[in-house]
Amino acid sequence: xxxxTCPFCGPRNETEFHFVAEAGxxxxxxxxxxxxxxxxxYLHTQxxxxxxxxxxxxxxxxxxxxxxQRDSVTMAVLGTQALRKDGS
Amino acid sequence: xxxxxxxxxxxxxLTGNRGWGQAWRSPTPKAAYDAIVVxxxxxxxxxxxxxxxxxxxxxxxxxxxxxxGGGNTGRNTTVIRSNYFYPESAALYDFSVRLYxxxxxxxxxxxxxxxxxxxxLAHSEPEMEMAAxxxxxxxLNGLDAELLDRDQVRRLAPVLNFRDDARYxxxxxxxxxxxxxxxxxxxxxxxxxxxxxxxxxxxxxCEVLDFITEAGRCVGVTTSLGDIRGGVLGAAVAxxxxxxxxxxxxxxxxxxxxxxxxxxEPLKPVLDTVVLSPATGTYVSQSDKGGLVIGGGLxxxxxxxxxxxxxxxxxxxxxxxxxxxxxxxxKLLRHWGGIVDVTPDSSPIIGxxxxxxxxxxCGWGTGGFKAIPAGGYFLAHLMANGAHHEISRPFDLxxxxxxxxxxxSAASGIPH
Ligand SMILES: Cc1cc2nc3c(=O)[nH]c(=O)nc-3n(C[C@H](O)[C@H](O)[C@H](O)COP(=O)(O)OP(=O)(O)OC[C@H]3O[C@@H](n4cnc5c(N)ncnc54)[C@H](O)[C@@H]3O)c2cc1C
Ligand SMILES: [Zn+2]
Numbered sequence: 001x002x003x004x005t006c007p008f009c010g011p012r013n014e015t016e017f018h019f020v021a022e023a024g025x026x027x028x029x030x031x032x033x034x035x036x037x038x039x040x041x042y043l044h045t046q047x048x049x050x051x052x053x054x055x056x057x058x059x060x061x062x063x064x065x066x067x068x069q070r071d072s073v074t075m076a077v078l079g080t081q082a083l084r085k086d087g088s
Numbered sequence: 089x090x091x092x093x094x095x096x097x098x099x100x101x102l103t104g105n106r107g108w109g110q111a112w113r114s115p116t117p118k119a120a121y122d123a124i125v126v127x128x129x130x131x132x133x134x135x136x137x138x139x140x141x142x143x144x145x146x147x148x149x150x151x152x153x154x155x156x157g158g159g160n161t162g163r164n165t166t167v168i169r170s171n172y173f174y175p176e177s178a179a180l181y182d183f184s185v186r187l188y189x190x191x192x193x194x195x196x197x198x199x200x201x202x203x204x205x206x207x208x209l210a211h212s213e214p215e216m217e218m219a220a221x222x223x224x225x226x227x228l229n230g231l232d233a234e235l236l237d238r239d240q241v242r243r244l245a246p247v248l249n250f251r252d253d254a255r256y257x258x259x260x261x262x263x264x265x266x267x268x269x270x271x272x273x274x275x276x277x278x279x280x281x282x283x284x285x286x287x288x289x290x291x292x293x294c295e296v297l298d299f300i301t302e303a304g305r306c307v308g309v310t311t312s313l314g315d316i317r318g319g320v321l322g323a324a325v326a327x328x329x330x331x332x333x334x335x336x337x338x339x340x341x342x343x344x345x346x347x348x349x350x351x352x353e354p355l356k357p358v359l360d361t362v363v364l365s366p367a368t369g370t371y372v373s374q375s376d377k378g379g380l381v382i383g384g385g386l387x388x389x390x391x392x393x394x395x396x397x398x399x400x401x402x403x404x405x406x407x408x409x410x411x412x413x414x415x416x417x418x419k420l421l422r423h424w425g426g427i428v429d430v431t432p433d434s435s436p437i438i439g440x441x442x443x444x445x446x447x448x449x450c451g452w453g454t455g456g457f458k459a460i461p462a463g464g465y466f467l468a469h470l471m472a473n474g475a476h477h478e479i480s481r482p483f484d485l486x487x488x489x490x491x492x493x494x495x496x497s498a499a500s501g502i503p504h
Contacts, residue, residue, distance in 0.1 A: 001398050015399045019389055040489040044341035044432050048330035050392045072344075073392045 006059040007082040023054040089285030112284035124318030128152025130161040131324035133279035134464020140286035143472035153295035157276030163426035165383040168458040169206040169267030176482040178229035187461030197278030205361040206267025211256040256367040306446040327427030329450040338442040346387040346425040348396040354378030368407025434497035439484035
């Protein structure tokens with residue numbers, strides 16, 4: 001069992017967490033015309049990096065989203081932060 | 089290549105097995121080849137073999153960073169089947185099963201393809217309806233499929249859980265009789281030996297570190313053993329496809345996950361088919377040595393670490409204990425993980441990479457062992473002709489842009 005740290009609840013069992021997405025993907029402005037290629041990139045393209053990664057996870061127990069830095073080879077958790085900058 | 093045969097076996101047996109010789113050479117790489125295949129797993133080796141056999145292209149190098157089949161080809165649970173829902177997938181995977189049916193003869197290497205049947209259980213009346221739908225879809229796709237009721241499943245696999253208090257009672261299932269298992273290493277080694285005999289250089293312990301691009305065209309690779317130029321390139325590196333994409337400057341819709349498998353201590357024969365329970369995702373077959381070969385769903389966390397994850401182990405092994413309570417106390421001998429390349433629609437990517445001169449065969453996720461002959465056949469076709477075979481066309485990378493996904497995860501409920 002691995003322990004992940006929710007920025008709100010503290011250290012918890014990995015089974016309480018759900019991987020959501022790679023961090024830093026920005027949804028295209030859908031009020032403007034978007035090419036199929038741009039939309040496909042947004043929907044499907046993954047960096048899928050080997051080594052240090054930044055991802056959005058959910059702690060399903062408190063239902064909060066947060067950012068986690070991990071190493072995708074060693075599986076070590078390097079840090080977790082709330083998504084909201086003011087921490088509220 | 090000196091042919092393997094009954095006569096040869098007898099002769100070598102009587103003369104101390106000293107005359108077998110090496111199955112393939114270990115050449116030093118040349119400076120240039122007509123074609124380069126990156127990745128010495130089943131798909132890469134099969135690609136090289138079909139380049140030579142079908143297209144007469146023999147000045148080819150297969151470049152492998154480790155040893156042959158040391159990736160997923162040597163780590164999988166060896167299930168071969170084509171029980172897919174969509175016509176595009178059925179055509180692709182059944183092409184592969186048909187090649188497997190003749191592969192031992194074709195390669196002069198026993199790949200031990202045992203068509204012992206692939207049974208998918210149904211645990212409720214609604215699941216029986218879905219099983220009937222699956223069975224009909226398969227038949228419409230020209231595949232062999234039979235709908236079995238509870239008694240028929242019981243006759244086939246009495247070791248399954250038929251207790252009254254079963255959490256997932258067996259209502260019936262769908263079987264593909266032509267499905268079964270093969271010997272994974274033999275598939276890699278058989279293709280390697282046959283490709284080598286046709287003049288192909290198989291280069292192990294040589295990692296591709298970068299692509300060489302000139303005027304927008306990929307013309308070779310930089311490796312740990314130096315630069316090697318190629319007229320046309322193909323990549324079949326499974327879980328490391330995104331790492332190569334980053335080097336080559338193209339985008340992929342792939343996420344890498346660990347997939348685990350388990351082998352038990354050897355047992356007397358208890359199961360002579362492959363069984364999958366969709367309720368838990370656990371599937372199991374019994375190897376010729378008697379070990380139960382057990383697999384299940386993907387790990388929960390994207391990963392390049394070739395090891396397991398406890399929560400998934402619990403699900404898979406709990407699933408086995410539920411499916412076959414009589415085997416709950418069986419001990420495990422080994423367990424391991426491999427890194428699989430998962431696409432959004434659980435279908436593979438075969439086609440141009442977006443960089444001229446570089447073609448892809450990847451995205452097989454948890455199910456590409458069964459597809460090794462087809463994957464190699466179609467990547468070779470692409471590299472030789474610069475155009476798709478009609479069976480591989482639907483699996484082009486452009487489907488993510490056009491929206492023409494082949495969504496097998498949703499369609500046939502197969503946990504890729
Ligand atoms: C536990 C497990 C169970 C599975 N069970 C089944 C099953 O029952 N049935 C089924 O059909 N499929 C199954 N699969 C999936 C199947 O194993 C794979 O889809 C298939 O083996 C992929 O073959 P490949 O040749 O593309 O990849 P691999 O065999 O992984 O070969 C890719 C090769 O590329 C090499 N490589 C990577 N990067 C580089 C580089 N930079 N330079 C040089 N070489 C490089 C790697 O070393 C590797 O040898 C399973 C997978 C796993 C992990
Ligand atoms: Zn929390």
